[in-house]
Amino acid sequence: MSMFSSKPFHQIETSFTNVENRQTINQTIGESKEITPLFIYSSGDNITGEVKIKIKNSKKLEYRNISIAFIGQIELTYDPGNPTIFITEKVLVAKGGVLTGTNNYSFNFQRKRMRYESYKGTNVNLRYFVRVIIDRNISTTYSQDKDFWVMNVMKPPLENPPINIKVGLKSDLNIDITLEQSQFHLTDVIKGIVNYYIVKIQFKSMGLSIIKREITKSNSGMNQNIFTENETIAKFEIMDGAPVQGDKIPIRFFLRSLNLTPTFPQINNIFSVRYFLNLVLVDKKEKRYFRETELVLYRNALPEKKPILIKKELSSDK
Numbered sequence: 001m002s003m004f005s006s007k008p009f010h011q012i013e014t015s016f017t018n019v020e021n022r023q024t025i026n027q028t029i030g031e032s033k034e035i036t037p038l039f040i041y042s043s044g045d046n047i048t049g050e051v052k053i054k055i056k057n058s059k060k061l062e063y064r065n066i067s068i069a070f071i072g073q074i075e076l077t078y079d080p081g082n083p084t085i086f087i088t089e090k091v092l093v094a095k096g097g098v099l100t101g102t103n104n105y106s107f108n109f110q111r112k113r114m115r116y117e118s119y120k121g122t123n124v125n126l127r128y129f130v131r132v133i134i135d136r137n138i139s140t141t142y143s144q145d146k147d148f149w150v151m152n153v154m155k156p157p158l159e160n161p162p163i164n165i166k167v168g169l170k171s172d173l174n175i176d177i178t179l180e181q182s183q184f185h186l187t188d189v190i191k192g193i194v195n196y197y198i199v200k201i202q203f204k205s206m207g208l209s210i211i212k213r214e215i216t217k218s219n220s221g222m223n224q225n226i227f228t229e230n231e232t233i234a235k236f237e238i239m240d241g242a243p244v245q246g247d248k249i250p251i252r253f254f255l256r257s258l259n260l261t262p263t264f265p266q267i268n269n270i271f272s273v274r275y276f277l278n279l280v281l282v283d284k285k286e287k288r289y290f291r292e293t294e295l296v297l298y299r300n301a302l303p304e305k306k307p308i309l310i311k312k313e314l315s316s317d318k
Contacts, residue, residue, distance in 0.1 A: 010055050013051070015050055038147055040150070046109065049130060050107075052104055061136070069131045071085060072116070076270075077123050078123060118149045122231070124270070126267065151299060162182065163277075169201070173200065174199075182296060187256040189254050207279075208279055209277075210232070212260075213273070214229045214271065216271040217271065233258055275294070275295045276292050
């Protein structure tokens with residue numbers, strides 16, 4: 001069922017059709033903290049559905065136009081009033097008249113190219129939705145949004161070279177970390193090995209962490225502001241104690257349980273999301289040594305469909 005928008009004389013109900021075998025993802029959208037299941041679509045899918053506009057208490061609602069729009073837009077949390085619409089299609093479903101009782105409309109946006117995935121980050125949201133618009137007059141417009149989520153499956157890379165990370169400090173330290181590949185799907189396993197060639201520094205710990213780096217750009221007047229957010233997704237301890245020359249430690253990290261998205265190199269020249277593997281060595285004096293390398297992530301499959309009782313889908317009114 002859908003959530004109704006409450007206005008003095010009308011209610012709008014929007015629902016998607018042909019979704020019996022479609023997966024869902026739980027998200028919090030907008031200002032609401034309530035977790036809402038959204039249907040998952042992919043680029044090239046048809047977006048179909050129905051709209052009901054109900055006029056309450058035997059009243060009448062005069063209007064100039066009623067339209068339904070398919071919209072994809074990017075919203076910066078620090079500039080909420082200026083979203084960037086990167087795709088839109090609008091259809092007129094009723095022109096000039098008076099609404100009474102229950103009024104039914106349908107929409108069918110065919111084979112929509114949705115090249116960007118949906119994303120909800122720290123400073124940026126990329127969302128897709130269907131908007132119902134009732135134009136009453138020049139100064140009064142009612143609208144309601146129904147969100148859905150976009151995920152796109154990518155083919156495995158033709159080439160996937162290994163990653164080699166070297167850590168050296170004059171003649172006191174020479175460590176080599178080799179990962180079997182440089183690109184990983186979201187349920188992949190990171191495999192590799194750590195080789196200790198020269199270790200003259202006393203270390204007490206060594207760990208790897210996966211860092212998500214979100215970079216957003218905002219144009220304000222003549223200036224361009226860049227905001228960077230780093231989030232530690234997971235930490236893995238490789239060693240607890242002092243290694244010696246010649247030690248070899250295998251690496252095996254499972255990505256399936258982590259909250260990851262694909263790598264987004266540059267989305268509409270507004271934001272990017274990248275992932276990095278960060279090596280941290282801590283010696284006996286608490287001095288830290290860092291080394292970082294990028295991991296490229298891609299989606300090789302949609303989430304498995306799970307049975308879910310949908311109490312309410314996302315709607316928001318304006």
